[in-house]
Amino acid sequence: MTRPLAVLRPEPGNARTAARIADAGGTAIRLPLFAVVPVAWQAPDPAAFDALLVTSANAMRLGGAALARLAALPVHAVGAATAEAARAAGFRVVTTGGADAATLVAGLPPQRLLHLAGRERVALPGVTAITVYAADPLPLGTQAVESLAGSVALLHSVRAARRLAVLVPPAARAAIRLAALGPAIAAAAGDGWAQVAASPHLDDAALVALALHLAD
Structure with a gap:
């Protein structure tokens, strides 16, 4: 059966x-x-970063108006669904990783990355993270x-x-x-x-x- x-x-x-x-x-x-909910946040100065790291479509779906300030930064996305959500939000996706975030970051040339992340996340060495959503049990x-x-x-x-x-x-x-x-x-x-x-x-x-x- x-x-x-x-x-x-x-x-x-x-x-x-x-x-x-x-x-x-x-x-x-x-x-x-879990239920995924937006978190209030303020976008940092985009000039301080070379690109965005996006590991979940939720970051684009729930990021809100603050995303507009970062729209000029290229996106490194984990997974095809995340890349699709980034493009739908008006971002330019330059990398779509097929593994996890750590593997994707390890394969990139040195750069200043801003991770648009969930509240619960794995810290990535050398990557600045900012919380834009949360998954509540x-x-x-x-x-x-x-x-x-x-x-x-x-x-x-x-x-x-x-x-x-x-x-x-x-x-x-x-x-x-x-x-x-x-x-x-x-x-x-x-x-x-x-x-x-x-x-x-x-x-x-x-x-x-x-x-x-x-x-x-």
Whole structure:
């Protein structure tokens, strides 16, 4: 029997992933672990930087009016969806990385980077970060967590992987398979799961395809 796919990412991405699953003939359990919200911020002097580092489409979606001051700076984006959001906001994307932020930064020539980031983030050496959005945990009852049994849970972030590991007790993990958006996210979920696989590509379509494969 094909397992349902549990979509844990925040809205509006949750709805998009669930629709992608439905289009592929799968069944989605929509259970966002976080709600993404804007954070008040002021854009620094753009002359102090050579480029922007954008690691999530949320930075462009929730950055607000302050983004306009930085519009002349080129963008290094992590993932195709992030690059697309930057272009839609009027920015010029010069690099689209297929791995994580650290790998992308390591491959760039020396430059002054401003990271438009979430409140919870991994510090990147030599990169200035400013918070433009936050992902706040949503309350989940026992019944909601128990609904994950027999599913394939999709993990789009390290933070989601860590929270899932807190929510699901070790004794219940053997009933859940995990599809993660990269090896670092898979590792963050810890041990004891029925099966864990990492997508080689940082995009939602690849993650859904992997999860559908695990569901069979």
